[in-house]
Amino acid sequence: MTSYLIPNLANACRMMELVAASGSGLTLSQLEQQLQVPRTSAFRILQTLCQQQMLYKEGKKYRVGSSLYKMGLDLLQHHHLHQLAVPVLHKLTISTGLTSHLALPRPDGALIAEVCDSPNPSHLAARPGFLADLHCSAGGKVFLAFNYFDQLATLPGLQHMQARTAQSITDLACLRVELQSVLGRGYAIDDQEYQANVRCIAVPIRNAQGAVVASVGVTGLTSILCKQRLPELVAAVKQAAIEISLACYRPALLAND
Numbered sequence: 001m002t003s004y005l006i007p008n009l010a011n012a013c014r015m016m017e018l019v020a021a022s023g024s025g026l027t028l029s030q031l032e033q034q035l036q037v038p039r040t041s042a043f044r045i046l047q048t049l050c051q052q053q054m055l056y057k058e059g060k061k062y063r064v065g066s067s068l069y070k071m072g073l074d075l076l077q078h079h080h081l082h083q084l085a086v087p088v089l090h091k092l093t094i095s096t097g098l099t100s101h102l103a104l105p106r107p108d109g110a111l112i113a114e115v116c117d118s119p120n121p122s123h124l125a126a127r128p129g130f131l132a133d134l135h136c137s138a139g140g141k142v143f144l145a146f147n148y149f150d151q152l153a154t155l156p157g158l159q160h161m162q163a164r165t166a167q168s169i170t171d172l173a174c175l176r177v178e179l180q181s182v183l184g185r186g187y188a189i190d191d192q193e194y195q196a197n198v199r200c201i202a203v204p205i206r207n208a209q210g211a212v213v214a215s216v217g218v219t220g221l222t223s224i225l226c227k228q229r230l231p232e233l234v235a236a237v238k239q240a241a242i243e244i245s246l247a248c249y250r251p252a253l254l255a256n257d
Helices: 007-022 026-033 039-051 065-078 080-096 136-145 172-185 227-251 251-255
Strands: 057-060 061-065 100-104 107-115 189-190 200-204 212-221
Touching: 007 026, 007 039, 007 057, 007 061, 026 039, 039 061, 057 212, 080 100, 080 107, 080 212, 100 136, 100 200, 107 136, 136 172, 136 189, 172 251, 189 251, 200 227, 212 227
Parallel strands: none
Antiparallel strands: 057 061, 100 107, 100 212, 189 200, 200 212
16 A cells, blocks of 8 residues: 555655654754655755645744644544533633633643633633643643653753743752642642733643543633632632543543532
8 A cells, every 4th residue: 555655745744743743843954854855855845834834934943833733723622522621611711700721731832722711801811722831831830740740851842941931930950849739739820920910720630540631720810810819719620620520531420420
């Protein structure tokens, strides 16, 4: 069956995989070396992928483009987890008055899969398809603590920890201490680390085997998501995580509740 393969199409697919897995993007030279294809062929494939918005060029590096993100989100919208999480997010937003979101783990970031805006949205929360930094987002910290703790030194998403605000943790040793706290309390906080005057709480969502497969969180201005409300809000987000987990992975238990 290999006689029916189109080599450049296979190389294009592999290029998208490599760029998506890299986290920080790849240069033409890096792709040429990893794929072992002639430079002119690699360049033409990249130009085609950029024209189709599957990739885009930033400086010398190629990164994941809007069309490739949209394709992934279209698939997510038919995903069992996504479908069952949406009504829980709406319920969480109504009960807290905050914008809620569902995020999925990736080695290069926390992928925002769904957002439910509060009744008075301030457009502070990221939109679906956004890849949030792992080190300074609440969902990202959840995934670092529960999924990637033993890989921190080599994880693509932590190779260049950008200081989004003065509160951002950019030191690996300090991040380890923070993640230990996340493991101990069972939730993560972005306390003005991604945006000034904005807080976010995130809680892991587990499958039937106990593995963390996603996170659910709420976002709001510090004046609304204030520290006095933290116990109440953490409890609400944890309950949402339980409901999503039960609906997706243990529906029989939910039916007998």
